Structure formats: C-alpha cells, structure tokens
Amino acid sequence: MNISAIQKSALDLLLAMGRESHPREFAALLTAESGVISDINLIPGSIGGEASAQVPFEMVPLNLHVTGSAHSHPNGTLFPSDADIRFFAVSGSRHIIVGYPYGPDDWRCFSPEGRPVRLEVVP
Template sequence: MNISAIQKDTLELLLAMGRESHPREFAALLSAKSGIISDINLIPGSIGGKASAQVPFDMVPLGMNIIGSAHSHPNGIIRPSDADIRFFSVSGSRHIIVGDPYGPDDWGCFSPDGIPVRLKVVP
C-alpha cells in the first residue's frame, strides 16, 4: 500500500500523546485506509521511558494491518536515532516522530532507513 497522507485528527492525537507522556517517550503502531494513516494502535505491554520506548510485537493481534510506527522525542530532535532505524526496519514503511513542544509543525515522517518522507495532512 502506498502511504501518502495522514488524517489531521490522527496527527493531532499523536502530538497530544507526546505532550501527555512528556518527559517520557511513547510508542504506538499505525494503520492506514486507502493510503491514508488513520489509526493509532496502542499495544499492551508497550513501555515508555526517558530515553526510549518499546513495543512488544508478540502482543500485536494477528491480522492487524500495521503500516508503521509513531513515537515521541521529548528532546525535540525530530530525526531518527540508530535505535529508531533498527525498530523501523521491522515495523512497516512509514514512521512518525513527534517532538517537544508538540506543535503542528513538530513532527516528521520517515522511511524504514530514516529518510524523510513527505506526508500530506488531510481532513
């Protein structure tokens, strides 16, 4: 599936999740409909910490259409770390990072190898 956009309310929820979990990271998995990221999946057993967040893939329900991940960077640096890229390689094709101060422009989308990907924000 070619992912080209994210729903505005989904992006706003990711930014709010970053604000609410600050100064700890959060992590979630993403799903899409018709090429538009539309759903945030919180997986039981996910752990958010001051320096990282983890998602237990053995807890992901079978048949869930996971296209990527989302997590926060409380330090405000919206660029994937080496650990992020290792995680991206096993969790789909689009990865969103939201960062402090979690405003409308404080996010980025990346491919599994950490290259920025432009996503349209749609209603």
Template sequence: MKIRAIRCDTLSTLLEMAKSQHPLEFVALLEAEDGILSGITLLPGTRLDESSASIITDMIPLGMTFSGSAHSHPNGVIYPSDADIGFFPRFGDCHLIIGYPYESGDWLAFSRDGSPRDLEVVE
C-alpha cells in the same frame, strides 16, 4: 500499500498523546486505509531502546499488520536514532517522530530506511 498522507485528526491525537506522556517517550503503531494513516494502536509502557522492538512485537495482537509508527522524542530532536532505524522496517513504510514541545509543526515523517519523506495531512 503506499502511504501518501495522514488524517489531520489522527495527527492531532498523536501530538496530544506525545504531550500527555512527556517526559516519557510514547510509541504507537499506525494503520492505513486507502494509503492514508488513520488508525492508532497504542502500546503502553514501551520504549524504543535497543531491546524494545522485540517487546513491541510480542505485544501486537496476532493477525494485525501496520503501515507505520509514531513515537515521541522528549529531547526535541526530530531525527531517528540507531534504535529507531532498526525498528522502522518491521512496522511499515511511514514513521513519524514527534518532538518536544509537540506543537503542530513538531513532527517529521521518515521512510523505513530512516530517510526523511513527505507526508500530506488531509481532512
């Protein structure tokens, strides 16, 4: 499924989650309906260091598939790390990075290869 947008209430929930986890990083996996990201599965306590992608895989309930992910960068740098680029392809096509201070414009979307992409915000 091609992802074209995220629902605005889903996005604001992600921003709130990032804010409440600060200064820790938060990670969530996203589900989509009709090409619109609208479902959030939070994986508590996970971090995107080198070993984390496999830990996250172990925590995913069997049979669930995801269209993307969202995670925060408490240092405010909205750009994928090497570990992120290793993680992205395993969890769908559209990956949000949310940076400190987590206001409405403090996020960007990336493709599975880590290149920036457009993502519409819809009601």
C-alpha cells in the same frame, strides 16, 4: 500500499500523546486505509521511558495490518536515532516522530531507512 497522507485527527492525537507522556517517550503502531494513516494502535505491554520506548511485537494482534510506527522525542529532535532505524526496519513503511513542544509542525515522517518522507495532512 503506498502511504501518502495522514488524517489530521490522527496527527493531532499523536501530538497530544507526546504532550501527555512528556518527559517520557511513547510508542504506537499505525494503520492506514486507502493510503492514508488513520489509526493509532497502543499495544498492551508497551513501555515508555525517558530515553526510549518499546513495543512488544508478540502482543500485536494478528489481524492488525501495521503500516508503520509513531513515537515521541521529548528532547525535540525530529530525526531518527540508530535504534529508531532498527525499529523502523521491523515495523512498516512509514514512521512518525513527534517532538517537544508538540505543536502542529513538531513532527516528521521517515522511511524504514530513516529518509524523510513527505506526508500530506488531510481532514
């Protein structure tokens, strides 16, 4: 599926999750409908820490069609680390990083290889 957009409500929720978990990272998986990221899925057993977050893939429901991932960078850096890119490779085609201070422009989307990808924000 070609992912070209994210619902504004989903993006707003990701930014709020970043603010609420700060200074710890959070991680979630994303799903989409008709090419638009629409849902954020928190997986039981996920761990957020000051320097990383982990999602236990053995806990992902079999019927969850994962489009990608989202996580926060409390330090405000909006570029993926080498560890992020390794995680991207196993978790879908679009990956969102939200960063401190978690305002409307404090996010970026990336391909599994870590290349920036433009996503339109839709109502």
